[in-house]
Amino acid sequence: MQFEYYVESSKKNELIDIRGVLEDALKKSGVKEGLLNVYAAHATAAIIINENYDPNICLDFLDALNNIIPEGKWRHDQVDNNAAAHIKSAIVGPSETIPIKDGKLQLGTWQSPMLCDFDGPRKRKIIITLLK
Amino acid sequence: MQFEYYVESSKKNELIDIRGVLEDALKKSGVKEGLLNVYAAHATAAIIINENYDPNICLDFLDALNNIIPEGKWRHDQVDNNAAAHIKSAIVGPSETIPIKDGKLQLGTWQSPMLCDFDGPRKRKIIITLLK
Amino acid sequence: MQFEYYVESSKKNELIDIRGVLEDALKKSGVKEGLLNVYAAHATAAIIINENYDPNICLDFLDALNNIIPEGKWRHDQVDNNAAAHIKSAIVGPSETIPIKDGKLQLGTWQSPMLCDFDGPRKRKIIITLLK
Numbered sequence A, B, C: 001m002q003f004e005y006y007v008e009s010s011k012k013n014e015l016i017d018i019r020g021v022l023e024d025a026l027k028k029s030g031v032k033e034g035l036l037n038v039y040a041a042h043a044t045a046a047i048i049i050n051e052n053y054d055p056n057i058c059l060d061f062l063d064a065l066n067n068i069i070p071e072g073k074w075r076h077d078q079v080d081n082n083a084a085a086h087i088k089s090a091i092v093g094p095s096e097t098i099p100i101k102d103g104k105l106q107l108g109t110w111q112s113p114m115l116c117d118f119d120g121p122r123k124r125k126i127i128i129t130l131l132k
Helices: A019-029 A056-068 A083-092 B019-029 B056-068 B083-092 C019-029 C056-068 C083-092
Strands: A002-008 A014-017 A034-040 A045-050 A095-101 A112-117 A123-131 B002-008 B014-017 B034-040 B045-050 B095-101 B112-117 B123-131 C002-008 C014-017 C034-040 C045-050 C095-101 C112-117 C123-131
Touching: A002 A019, A014 A056, A019 A034, A019 A112, A019 A123, A034 A045, A034 A112, A034 B095, A034 C123, A045 A056, A045 A083, A045 A095, A045 C083, A056 A083, A056 C083, A083 A112, A083 B045, A083 B056, A083 B083, A083 C083, A095 B095, A095 C034, A095 C095, A112 A123, A123 B034, B002 B019, B014 B056, B019 B034, B019 B112, B019 B123, B034 B045, B034 B112, B034 C095, B045 B056, B045 B083, B045 B095, B056 B083, B083 B112, B083 C045, B083 C056, B083 C083, B095 C095, B112 B123, B123 C034, C002 C019, C014 C056, C019 C034, C019 C112, C019 C123, C034 C045, C034 C112, C045 C056, C045 C083, C045 C095, C056 C083, C083 C112, C112 C123
Parallel strands: none
Antiparallel strands: A002 A123, A014 A112, A034 A095, A034 A123, A045 A112, B002 B123, B014 B112, B034 B095, B034 B123, B045 B112, C002 C123, C014 C112, C034 C095, C034 C123, C045 C112
């Protein structure tokens, strides 16, 4: 079963918790055991799973990526000025796949699924597919 | 349903568009809704999804990885001289999973699936698995 | 079908081969063709697939990540002193998905699935889900 959602970022670089939309899709699907794939349909966004209870981890993650992939020094910047966002998205990847059991996401205690926007603010489409 | 394809690179570091083979496998499978997993069966290759309409994005991506994982400074280079290719492949990862709906890959407008060869030129095996 | 296993690390940064637990789960499942997803339920661990026949590749991989994500310079270090482990885990990702055919993992000759502990020594939970 497949569902589409839209998520809006408000900054250039931002992590947005998407646990709510994943749990909404999971509930609607009725799937009790299997896999949930969450996919960002964009070339300048990505999906990660990590801690955000301390929101500084999100800032540290974005800073670390900015350090290793600096802005403004790439060929594609002459066309669109967002090459760093493309490179970060390609490395991090557009999707994650999460196990489901007893109708629940089997996330670890400190794991939260998040959309990474590297070229916001934008409205981003995420596709959630459930298989059993 | 599962399919094997072979893709050939012509350079040491190269991105090769594989949308054609994914769509071929999808058509043969007859799957209308579900997930397609594309897997590179190699320790010095990987799969990404990103823009290649501007081919400079591919060069920027390869340059960025070369900058953060330089060649020739690793223990494994004494054995095989391709340690950087292993490290890049491990970070980027050997597979991507893409949602399917209405018998079509649900890629975003600027998303193209690509094989990354980090130790070419070589013939690379990719395995495509479709589940519904 | 879904299985849980526990794997113990003995160092701060360590790669642990998990092919044995994947093959155990695969055998128990009886799945002959499909996908196996292996998921680390932690925010400071990850899963990769790469060569470990030369164990120096594992050390090179860990060194490379330490070089690009140095320890001890992040906001979250003031809380928990493990920010680098979070950042590495978020970039590398908590899971890999591997094709199965004829009841076997379709890994390449030099591909081994490994748990990455970036904040050990710890006991880590991995969830293996098989779909056909």
